Amino acid sequence: MSAHALLSPSSAHRWLNCPLAPRLEAQLPEKPSEYAREGTIAHSICEVSAKLHFKKIKKTEYNKVVKKYKADPQWDDEMLQTAETYSEHLAERAMGFDNEPYIAFEVKVDISDVVPEAFGRCDCIMFGGDTLVITDYKHGKGVPVSASDNPQLKLYALGALKLYQPLFGSSLKNVEITIDQPRINLYDTWGCSVEDLLAWGEEIKPKAMMAYMGFGEYHAGSWCQFCRANGICKAQAAQQIGAFDDFKDAVENRNVALLSPDGMSDVLARGKDLVAWYEAVKKRALEVMLNGEKIPGWKVVEGRSSRVWSNQDKALDTLIENGIDRAVIYDSVPKTLAQLEKVLGKKKFEELVGEFVVKPQGSPTLADENDSRKEFSSAAADFAEVADNGSK
Structure with missing residues (x-):
């Protein structure tokens, strides 16, 4: 083998x-x-x-x-x-x-x-x-x-x-x-x-x-995500572009000006895959251009960056030596909940401070119906907001 x-x-x-x-x-x-x-x-x-x-x-x-x-x-x-x-x-x-x-x-x-x-x-x-x-x-x-x-x-x-x-x-x-x-x-x-x-x-x-044996035909779908050809496969491109051609035909056959809930469902389902595919193509295109090849109409530019210290310790020491108070330079903040749990270990963390941990309801977000998370309850969110206001 x-x-x-x-x-x-x-x-x-x-x-x-x-x-x-x-x-x-x-x-x-x-x-x-x-x-x-x-x-x-x-x-x-x-x-x-x-x-x-x-x-x-x-x-x-x-x-x-x-x-x-x-x-x-x-x-x-x-x-x-x-x-x-x-x-x-x-x-x-x-x-x-x-x-x-x-x-x-x-x-x-x-x-x-x-x-x-x-x-x-x-x-x-x-x-x-x-x-x-x-x-x-x-x-x-x-x-x-x-x-x-x-x-x-x-x-x-x-x-x-x-x-x-x-x-x-x-x-x-x-x-x-x-x-x-x-x-x-x-x-x-x-x-x-x-x-x-x-x-x-x-x-x-x-x-x-x-x-x-290498027989058959190319067939694109959700399984493309981890394929080495993701983003450069012609069959995948044809499927993604063709999906919206089909959708366009379907919409034009409806004598309405606005998308129905069914229409929005179609867009959300197709668009999710299209966005993922587009990002894969962008990633591949960048790799190609960084290797010296040209892609007509596109160029590689420098992205945004933030300033950083070349030597942080020396910089901060210099500030202190010049009379800048340490309280101005340093903030004293506790570790986050997740950081403390990682340091203490899950069991010890739960034993000592588990009673003080709460998980507020998350903000509503879209997900397909097969998502394992339970459906958002606006009533539960309203109750949580009232309870929060009452504790202030």
Whole structure:
């Protein structure tokens, strides 16, 4: 097996919908991301935290790993908190079985009998009774990841079934896949029968082979977001521009001067994707021009910047030496709530000052109907405002 499979489980949503994407991406350079490194470190901390929790390693080994990664530029103390949350979730799930389940971490699984040359790594696998549980940790906080019918985790589950078949035989009847995304408080679970999972594996085999061989057509959609060709793909451009052509035709066929709620719904849905695509094109265009190529009608200019000290310590010392009072130079302000929680740790913070923490209702904002947040209540907002005024 190669270090990087052409059809990886993590990109399954993409190649299942756009079979030509993998071969196109293979021609484009892979750009290292600081977020990728951050995610790698967070996964490693989650692994040792969970292993310590389930008594699979000793505290000294845990401390050694944490010490190693604390020296990394991408380290953030928040990783200790998210790892603790991840471990607690796994412990809660394990307690849900009638008997102590089999648990394994960072398990490499082979999926090549479904997807050519493919393999994956499961963050956590549990077997208990007749159920296989796959849990995947996500460190990102920009894009919520749903477990529902998630092809990446379904492929992991197929690999896990294949790996453990000799051990558990046909006793397993159900599969449960979970996304744990602590930084946005997302813990999402979806399940199906083993029979349905195996049937799905058979169903996607032709699609996987088509993508592996480089056959089919380009097909743009939400899966374009993390594609290496995002922002420079012609199929994506055609889809985005064509979407508004279709909308224009539909509007012109209506004998009205104002957009109806349905019309606004159309604009909001199409515009969201169009804005994201436009920003991706701008990013790509800047990269192209910084590499020396020209784009007709555009140029690279210097953006806004703020003044900074070349040597802050020396500058402030100079002010003091010249009689400027320290009270003029320095402000004494407490750390923010989030900063104090990070310094003290979530548990200690909650014990000491949790009773003083409140979360006011946020300002109303638009979101699509599949957003996990509950619908805004104007009555609750009015009540909160009255209560706030009454406390003054």
